[in-house]
Amino acid sequence: MAAPSATLTPVLIHLLRGASDLASVAATHAKLLKAGVAYTASSSNHLLAAYCRCGATGVARYLFDGMRGRDVVSWTTLMSGYAAAGRPSDALSLLRAMASSGVRPNAVTLSTAATGCARLADAGLGRQVHARAEVAGCARDAVVATAFVDMYGKAGAVEDARAVFDGMPAPARNVVSWGAMMSAYAQNALGNEAIHLFAELRTKFNNVSPNHFMLSSVLSACAGVARLGIGKCIHGAVFRLGYDGDDVVAVAVVDMYSKCGCYGHSRKVFDRIQRPSVIPYTSIIVAAAKYGLWRCAITLFNEMNDRGVQPNYVTLLGVMHACNHSGLVDTGLHLLRSMQSKYGIAPTPSHYTCAVDMLGRAGRLKEAFELANEAQVEGNDAAMMWNSLLSACRTHKRVDLATMAGQRMSEFNQDVAGGLVVMSNAFVSAGQTDNAAAVWSSMRRRGIRKDPGCSWIEVKDIPYVFYAGGISCAGARADEMLMLLDELEVKMRQKGYKGRLGSARVSDVEEDGGEGNEVMVGVHSEILALGFGLLVVPKGMTIRVMKNLRMCCDCHEAFKLISGIVEREFVVRDLNSLQIKDQLSEFQFGEHGKVDHHQHSHHHMKNSLSDDEEHGMNEDGTGSQTGKGKKGFAWHRMKWTDSMVKLLITAVSYTGEDPGADLGGW
Template identity: 50%
Template structure:
């Protein structure tokens, strides 16, 4: 007879083995579920796995549900992800952060910040990935106030030296135009990786500090910290684009090819943009044609580049090619196309595109598009139509308002509509009282109309309120060295006296060909015509041109960058000089490119 105790022990062992088998089965099932979710490539497979999760009783398993939540986020199904999150019994920090990252990834940063407020009310504490997601949301908003609040919380909770968080903070301060603050964080980091270096280079590049971006990139390479990836290289290329530095751009392109990143979409887009901004639209075309499956981003970069170069017909050809390939244009594409029509005088085509944006392509026109159209109308003298359009446009922010009314102010000044110029100027002065542009442009309009009294009044107001016009400056790159020139100032110029002598010789040769200069509209009160001509001859682009002609071999194309709009007098001079010296000049001003050759400009005097 078996002893009861022994029999009980055997039963317990049997039951225990069943329990272990069940646990093993559950573990195996969960592992399969997670593997399926990680390998899911479409929404249908995720929903199928979701159904199996429910049937298998894993809805209360936070670990498994987090994987399911991440899958929905990865599939850009933020609604499904949020519904699943609301059904979770105990969401943890991974759950909260995943959902916040989903909203940030869908460019809905307000929802990310709102979700964080709810998280703070729960017992769940944020981790470094939560804070990185929050700072990314602030970057999208470019909201410095909220960003600083998040930064303070990061410091309080002890994440101030975390690598992931610091890299995100650098990016956030860069997006908020606080590069000095970004650099302080970068310099205080105990350790840095390629992400933190890239974030700092990008911050410099995005804030028109390309020289600092290139210097930091050289430092990264000199320290032999690793092979740069495509994110870092694209930021460096963007820095070259902002500087118009063709030499550095070509060198970086060489690095891209050597590291086999030239097929990368981000890199290709940056290269197309860089070559266009350096005045090498033919190089942009070469890079663009090598892209196997160009996207809307590639086409848009090429359209914008050709528009800036004044090749409006090519911009429109690219746009049509894009439509033929069933690639849907976005709002930026239409900015480029309308800009092309404006700078090429294609008024009817531009108006037709504006009217068909929504009905034919599903893109709602906004202030940016209407600004292009106002510019388009203003350039051909249809200032009244541009004015009526500007009054009817709903503007969301002061930056858009400044663009729209600044465009109208310039057009009305050029065509002698002082009444419209006055209203546009007043609107701009109210929206940004410290901006010099409305004062200067409006005073020029008064002078053109012979109203010297009001011109004096505006200039006096500028002087008494401390508003200063941005000084004109131009720069030129020779043998990968950049030389900067300011209007009317040769005291600190390299070869200053030689430049003046060379310009005087050019002036004489121009006058022999009948050049009279163009001083009309220059606001220099009580200055004789001869003195006005002398002042104009010292415009920054002329100083840069003289330096370039003196220091480059015959046949070399001279490329000049300028921070302001090129004046008509210099434009006429450059055309004539190109014929006299038999050289090509490319000038990139704040609006567009001018390519001078054989006494003509590619803009056909339409800018």
């Protein structure tokens, strides 16, 4: 019998490397056994890797457990296999077992472990792995350090990510390291920092050329903070660098335009995608739904089905959202009831919340309560769902049910302040101002405060951020702005406007020292941003105002009136709380040093109750820290074209017509 190992083994190993399915790996394994070389260290590691590559971690583990000479590659291979199979905990257990077996981890092992911690979003565990990398002397290895940048970013520890990035020797930072850092910012709602880093790379380190990963991350950053100007520049770079054919980049561009209020651009980019998968479809469907183009959203959904693209739960949520805002209540309900059987997707708490909101909006409160009770929803999702019902009760003036919804909500609610604001708004709508004021004074007594609302507007690529009652952001043009708002208020009154812009009362400011039942009201930040926009955005250009919370009904009305008076088109982007899991976020724009609300003094005025989230803003600037960067939003057009009016006639309601019906105006 010829000695096989000298000639046969390389051939078999070559076969193993090319094998991607379990059957061919097993067949080659059998041949190695037959040749009697399956147990050499090298063959075993190849076999391990092959089994891991085709997802057979169970077989790999069995093989691993029977191996005699396990080296660092064996351990790392199995770890990597677990990580790839979505079992990061098992990967990290292996790291511990490896330590007790006396095999020392190397750079490859530790970067794999870091990726596992990233998947777990566990900064504590990640820090331990980081410490080991320091001990092993490989913490500054480009790949290892980049893995830590990503890990800290995914675990929400952006400052640690930046520290690792800064600790890397400049030549070691490559396109992946830069991209990972930008992504860390983008994923943590620090879009402006990501943009800033991108600019720094372009100006100081011209030898690193952006790739599709980096472009996607920066586009996502632009989307998150609605920086249309920069977003357009990046889109230009996408073309120049030849990434316009990349689907992932294209989705990021679609998303960026839709979040910057340019549905038309979004649609053009989407239409150029050759064979859109579920992700681009979902992106554009959600964009259409949020833009009030429900007919488009549903047409796209049907088109997607016709092309055999399977929707996922996000897609269905987007379609339900479109139904919700177009009054297609029964269509939406049917979708909820049939999604399991038709698409094999189980409804999530978000789907129930959307359906409950839909019924509540339509005034079908009994059904809404039944559905809410039927849905097995817990925690923050439940709070969100009951919250939306509470708002519906308020809209339909059903205080009896509101109390019940409020109680159910408080069982789950972590955002005590938000819940109480909605509660008090429900009382206001029902004319029970005494009860509403009691809620407010109770909040004050208990020291419960709400996050400050802010609005911003991008002028020549720079965001100008306004907080309620504060005009310092307008700089030298503040007085001019107030005069303009006063003039507008006069004209609005002639058209029957009964609310107040508030600008005239800025000088009447009183500090919040009052006792009793008065409630503080500030000048709403979106009005200030709009006033500034009217001064600085050239005539003929759409003014886009962004807000971190939900716009109130009064401001909505005011924007529409002003749009008619000045004959300009406005678009407002605000928060759609129904879509988010995280609590409201603060937006920070430290980059330009324009606003830092921690130093900003808020001015309050005494007034009667109204529908505004900004009453309860905190004077000391303590607010909740942001979670992940994904926020729900909705666009509201304030000037209607003829086709829009026609659409309205057929629609019961549409995005933004009555924001108060949604979540109590905050």
